[in-house]
Amino acid sequence: METAKGLQTSERFRIGALLAVAGGLLDTYTYLMRGGVFANAQTGNIVLLGVRAVEGDWSGVLHYLLPILAFAAGVIAAECIKERLKEARVVHWRQVTVCLEIILLALVAFLPQQLNALANIMVSFVCAIQVESFRKVRGNAFATTMCTGNLRSGTERLYQFIRTGEKDQLLRAAQYGGIILFFIGGAALGAWCSSFLSLCTVAVACVPLLIAFLLMRH
Template identity: 55%
Template sequence: MAQKLWHHRGQMSEAFRTVMFLSASGGLQDAYTYIGRGKVFANAQTGNIVLMSQAAFDGDLARVLHYLVPLLSFALGVAVAEAIRIRYREAKRLHWRQLVLVVEILLLFGVGFIPNTLDMAANALVSFACAMQVQAFRKVHGYPFASTMCIGNLRSGMESLVVYLHLHDKKVLYKALHYFGVILLFAIGAGLGAQGVAVFGNRTIWFSCALLLVSLCFMFIQDEEQARRETE
């Protein structure tokens, strides 16, 4: 079962070994912005909407802007990722998802240099990058999932677990394990992010860059293996 979970013959962007680093990175990003950048969620925009609404009813316009900016940045990130997909989906040298990861890594690397006096700009960039990731990577082994948030994964995981207990179908259990694995990795990333902020401060986001770089390398390795098989 563990070996099946790891290997995947389809798109490398859907392989668990690619997704595991994306999920850990997503958790780290959320912990980074919430703990180190003024209690703003990079991924969980539902939380930002709740806090923004609270500020609006309190008449605190500065706090409204504090949460509105990352929310709008997230929406823009989704739009840009989709535009990249449309523009580069037929590209041969570089898959459009690889291009998204490259852009995300560069943006997050730049965030590490932004001082806390510009937290709003830092949160906007992280939210933008997160949105690109969640838009580009939406499946693991063919199962719909989110690498930057947990509620959908938790729902799908529990649904699959209940179906397995009823039907005893190992394929359904296999599906449930994917979702629980992604949630666990997200939590590990969040924990690492929280500890990192206390030690490395704003540069903690560079660990997220490193995780994304591993996923990017896996995607390139898959491309090379596939190209070699086609020439044999």
């Protein structure tokens, strides 16, 4: 799938923005509603795992280890889907990954609080599929499920603009900033929806994902 300018459809800014909204919402959801776990940023889970290990809290270690392993499994799943469907003409492999995300997140909405561990596993798996499948926006390396790399790259581009005056560097810095803002918006939306949708808040993430899926058909 390529645009008239040769750009992959999946790399368009609007697709990245929609995915960032979903990414921000999912991180807020698992943190607020599913026991303080980060679905996207596994660094936080790894740090907390280490803390629990020092405390001798082995159930706590497992609490954070499972989403970490699920994230790794999601990366492998995305690569397998890409390998099997990269030559398919009827549907693009990235559309398949987005469809899988929507299905799994819809299922998470029906999981009770007693199954928080399973919910966190599934959401972490989904986030890994997304971050592995969508790695560029307008030809630049981006992440739609975490912000540290985007913040670093955007700041670097801004510095290059200040140093050289190249407008292209400013445009790229703005694109990174835009993705971060959409991520923040998704996080805020997740927090707001949690107040009245509770565990079903995760289903809201299916909306931007569905729009992204439909946009990739054109």
